Amino acid sequence: MAASRYAADPPDAMRRVELEGLTLLYHRTSGLTHFLAPPAPEILDALAAGPASAAEVAASIGERFEIESEDPAAAIAARLAELEAAGLVWRT
Amino acid sequence: MNHVFGLKVGPVSFRIGSQWRGPVAALRRLYAGYPEPDGVCDFTVRLEAERIWRRWLRPSVAIRGDYVLPDAAPLPLAQGLLAAEMGMNLQMALGQKRFLLLHAASVERDGRALLLTGHSGAGKSTLAALLGERGWRFMGDEFALLDLEDGRLHPFPRAVSLKNESLGLLNGMDPGRLGPVLEGTPKGTIRHLRPNPEAVARMGEAARPVLILFPRFGRGLEPAVREVGAAEAFMRLTQASTNYVALGERGFDALARFVGALPSKAIDYADTAQAEALIDDLWPAA
Amino acid sequence: MRDARLLVRLLAEPDRAGEVRDWTSLIALARAESLIGSLAWRLEGLDLPAPVEALLEAARRDGEAARVQALWEAEMARRALAPLGIPVILLKGTAYAAAGLEAGRGRSIGDLDILVPRRGLPDVERALLAAGWEWVKEDSYDDQYYRRWMHELPPLIHRERDRMIDVHHAILPLTARPRPDMAAMVADRAPLADGLFTLSPPDMIVHAAAHLFADGDLAGGLRNLWDIDRLLREFAERDPGFWTALRERANRHGLLATVERAVRLAHHLYATPANWGQLTVADRLYCRRLVARDGWGRAKRPLTRLGFYIRSHWLRMPPLLLARHLWVKARKARR
Amino acid sequence: MSEKSDSVDENGGTLPSRRVVLALGAAAASTVVTIRPALAQTAGSVLNCEIPVPAPQAGSGNFIAADGSLVPPGTPGAYPPLSRPLKGEEVRAMLNGGRAPAGVNGEAAQAYANYIRRLQAGMSGFTCYASLQMPR
Numbered sequence: 138m139a140a141s142r143y144a145a146d147p148p149d150a151m152r153r154v155e156l157e158g159l160t161l162l163y164h165r166t167s168g169l170t171h172f173l174a175p176p177a178p179e180i181l182d183a184l185a186a187g188p189a190s191a192a193e194v195a196a197s198i199g200e201r202f203e204i205e206s207e208d209p210a211a212a213i214a215a216r217l218a219e220l221e222a223a224g225l226v227w228r229t
Numbered sequence: 230m231n232h233v234f235g236l237k238v239g240p241v242s243f244r245i246g247s248q249w250r251g252p253v254a255a256l257r258r259l260y261a262g263y264p265e266p267d268g269v270c271d272f273t274v275r276l277e278a279e280r281i282w283r284r285w286l287r288p289s290v291a292i293r294g295d296y297v298l299p300d301a302a303p304l305p306l307a308q309g310l311l312a313a314e315m316g317m318n319l320q321m322a323l324g325q326k327r328f329l330l331l332h333a334a335s336v337e338r339d340g341r342a343l344l345l346t347g348h349s350g351a352g353k354s355t356l357a358a359l360l361g362e363r364g365w366r367f368m369g370d371e372f373a374l375l376d377l378e379d380g381r382l383h384p385f386p387r388a389v390s391l392k393n394e395s396l397g398l399l400n401g402m403d404p405g406r407l408g409p410v411l412e413g414t415p416k417g418t419i420r421h422l423r424p425n426p427e428a429v430a431r432m433g434e435a436a437r438p439v440l441i442l443f444p445r446f447g448r449g450l451e452p453a454v455r456e457v458g459a460a461e462a463f464m465r466l467t468q469a470s471t472n473y474v475a476l477g478e479r480g481f482d483a484l485a486r487f488v489g490a491l492p493s494k495a496i497d498y499a500d501t502a503q504a505e506a507l508i509d510d511l512w513p514a515a
Numbered sequence: 516m517r518d519a520r521l522l523v524r525l526l527a528e529p530d531r532a533g534e535v536r537d538w539t540s541l542i543a544l545a546r547a548e549s550l551i552g553s554l555a556w557r558l559e560g561l562d563l564p565a566p567v568e569a570l571l572e573a574a575r576r577d578g579e580a581a582r583v584q585a586l587w588e589a590e591m592a593r594r595a596l597a598p599l600g601i602p603v604i605l606l607k608g609t610a611y612a613a614a615g616l617e618a619g620r621g622r623s624i625g626d627l628d629i630l631v632p633r634r635g636l637p638d639v640e641r642a643l644l645a646a647g648w649e650w651v652k653e654d655s656y657d658d659q660y661y662r663r664w665m666h667e668l669p670p671l672i673h674r675e676r677d678r679m680i681d682v683h684h685a686i687l688p689l690t691a692r693p694r695p696d697m698a699a700m701v702a703d704r705a706p707l708a709d710g711l712f713t714l715s716p717p718d719m720i721v722h723a724a725a726h727l728f729a730d731g732d733l734a735g736g737l738r739n740l741w742d743i744d745r746l747l748r749e750f751a752e753r754d755p756g757f758w759t760a761l762r763e764r765a766n767r768h769g770l771l772a773t774v775e776r777a778v779r780l781a782h783h784l785y786a787t788p789a790n791w792g793q794l795t796v797a798d799r800l801y802c803r804r805l806v807a808r809d810g811w812g813r814a815k816r817p818l819t820r821l822g823f824y825i826r827s828h829w830l831r832m833p834p835l836l837l838a839r840h841l842w843v844k845a846r847k848a849r850r
Numbered sequence: 851m852s853e854k855s856d857s858v859d860e861n862g863g864t865l866p867s868r869r870v871v872l873a874l875g876a877a878a879a880s881t882v883v884t885i886r887p888a889l890a891q892t893a894g895s896v897l898n899c900e901i902p903v904p905a906p907q908a909g910s911g912n913f914i915a916a917d918g919s920l921v922p923p924g925t926p927g928a929y930p931p932l933s934r935p936l937k938g939e940e941v942r943a944m945l946n947g948g949r950a951p952a953g954v955n956g957e958a959a960q961a962y963a964n965y966i967r968r969l970q971a972g973m974s975g976f977t978c979y980a981s982l983q984m985p986r
Binding site for chain 3: 230244268273275295326327475476479
């Protein structure tokens with residue numbers, strides 16, 4: 138089975154304000170406000186380029202950051218599931 | 230409706246209709262000196278019998294109006310004034326969309342406003358009423374209205390509702406400013422206090438907010454001050470607002486600007502003298 | 516203000532706003548009829564007293580927020596149901612908003628209403644439950660009653676977003692006497708850009724009319740009739756053959772009389788450009804019922820209302836079934 | 851997030867910029883919190899409300915199990931419906947301090963409290979419950 142690919146709204150569908158290391162995000166499509174902790178904003182940044190699988194998201198983040206995690210794949214999958222439940226990403 | 234009363238409080242006007250004379254007579258006394266609505270009212274409140282016969286037989290007042298909550302329970306006619314107050318609060322909580330509505334008290338000095346917010350029992354009403362008699366201008370004890378365009382606070386100086394232990398504050402107060410003692414209400418004994426003439430005369434003057442306080446009251450608490458981060462303040466204020474979500478992006482922008490521009494602090498106090506001292510300490514730096 | 520006639524007149528002819536003497540009553544009445552958003556849009560740009568304009572501006576923004584929320588709920592349902600490959604047809608307010616129709620402007624939108632083919636119901640139910648929706652009611656009688664006799668699943672609510680969804684497989688209860696051709700309705704659906712659908716224009720009117728008269732006691736009827744006026748104007752403007760298509764379609768669903776009455780009432784109250792004959796005696800009773808609200812927002816004419824309430828139950832169920840329904844409800848109330 | 855000073859890569863060259871360390875969090879951690887509408891604090895000042903236990907539309911004859919779920923009448927260990935709706939203040943006391951309403955024993959009160967916590971929008975009593983909840 139092919140891995141799920143995830144998509145996110147384009148950056149102009151969101152208003153982001155940084156407050157003390159957290160990202161306050163207003164999602165125009167839903168009218169909802171979310172508080173995001175790292176790495177959720179970085180995942181949205183990675184998806185701004187277009188749909189990607191969890192592994193591709195991890196790779197893209199790895200290019201910009203030094204990743205600190207026991208199990209990066211599981212952690213990214215868990216973060217994507219949270220973003221999906223909030224409606225910020227969806228499976229294509 | 231048989232008895233009608235119009236009332237303007239800050240930038241908001243109400244039309245209150247009642248099937249009984251009592252509640253409207255009490256409102257007229259309590260709000261003597263308040264301006265009348267100019268032209269159109271933002272909200273309509275109706276005080277009416279739940280069932281036709283309940284107008285005469287053990288009369289009870291159902292709180293109705295433009296916006297209603299299905300679970301609201303009626304009050305005995307003797308508490309009609311409280312029903313009117315709750316009716317106005319309900320319209321604000323459910324229907325106010327012109328301002329970001331914060332469940333908070335506010336007072337002003339030298340054109341700068343202090344916002345006090347926290348859940349029931351934190352002492353906002355008592356503190357605002359007290360400060361309003363001691364050189365501050367009382368702006369409101371229940372709702373603060375944040376302007377979505379310019380970020381200023383609009384006054385909403387309704388009568389202060391004091392409960393139970395706080396009633397001591399009314400000792401020595403001009404009896405002409407007091408409402409009737411309402412006993413046995415769902416919140417205990419309640420008595421209303423009309424804000425002083427300055428607060429009423431200046432109800433049209435908005436003020437720039439400079440400090441947010443989250444007071445916490447408790448016997449045995451040591452007086453203390455704690456910094457509240459902007460993110461926490463944002464979160465807490467969304468939960469203190471009934472219309473934050475409904476205002477959409479404008480609410481988001483207004484609130485993000487608000488918490489970004491102002492210091493927020495939590496204060497603990499065990500009596501009003503301690504709270505006053507803490508506020509006096511914090512105010513000059515704000 | 517003794518009834519809602521002034522509100523009706525202003526919706527039809529906004530230029531007469533200068534005649535309003537009592538804005539407070541008009542606004543209370545419009546709020547009570549859920550027409551404040553529609554009124555605010557109709558009066559946009561007119562020279563109104565500043566406090567009135569401020570209130571209407573807030574109502575327009577509020578309507579916009581409601582639209583965003585309703586479309587979001589539809590999108591979340593789409594994401595949950597997309598893997599099933601079943602057509603999902605938006606109904607009522609959400610459909611008007613999603614299709615960008617004038618009827619959706621400023622309209623308050625409550626629950627999300629969707630229509631799916633009846634054979635797809637079990638899958639839809641499972642997919643929604645898996646995506647965070649939960650049953651609102653736990654009573655088994657109501658549940659059976661819904662499944663056996665109604666045209667929709669028992670209502671579901673999303674546990675995070677607190678929004679309800681009504682999943683219909685027909686536009687009228689299965690017990691109602693007219694039996695619309697649901698297969699035809701589903702087959703003629705109109706696609707939206709995102710993979711969801713609405714009903715075809717004639718079916719949208721048929722559904723709105725059926726909803727107005729046959730399904731309910733005419734509560735909120737003024738707003739539902741306003742929907743019909745807006746839809747009729749827009750569809751007729753787009754397609755000159757629309758009126759004929761509407762008659763044919765209504766006839767096919769066994770709802771011609773219902774649609775005709777809706778058109779007559781809309782013409783009478785909102786000056787919809789379609790003269791489908793004189794008002795009947797019954798029509799006049801409907802009009803009385805529709806405008807029965809005063810300037811304090813209070814419902815008037817309790818007897819007229821009661822008559823319509825009884826009638827609404829009568830229409831939904833054959834008499835024997837109705838008796839059984841009322842009997843079970845009464846026994847439950849006594850327990 | 852923290853920053854590491856310039857590091858040397860495997861080829862012996864210096865990376866052009868400092869790399870930011872990004873912790874991905876444990877699988878069970880939570881990084882998204884959504885703001886929900888609040889009638890919250892306006893609570894007591896706004897209304898004097900009542901909560902029927904259970905809500906009529908949830909089946910008024912049903913009993914309430916210890917975890918607050920509805921079960922058929924007579925289920926062992928479950929509690930009968932309350933004959934009168936609870937007042938907002940009674941509910942607040944029950945939820946906050948565990949104080950039982952007059953005429954209700956402690957264990958039953960626990961079950962009723964759990965029932966109220968499970969109320970959902972659309973059910974009788976929900977708006978009252980929502981308005982009684984306090985922000986954390």
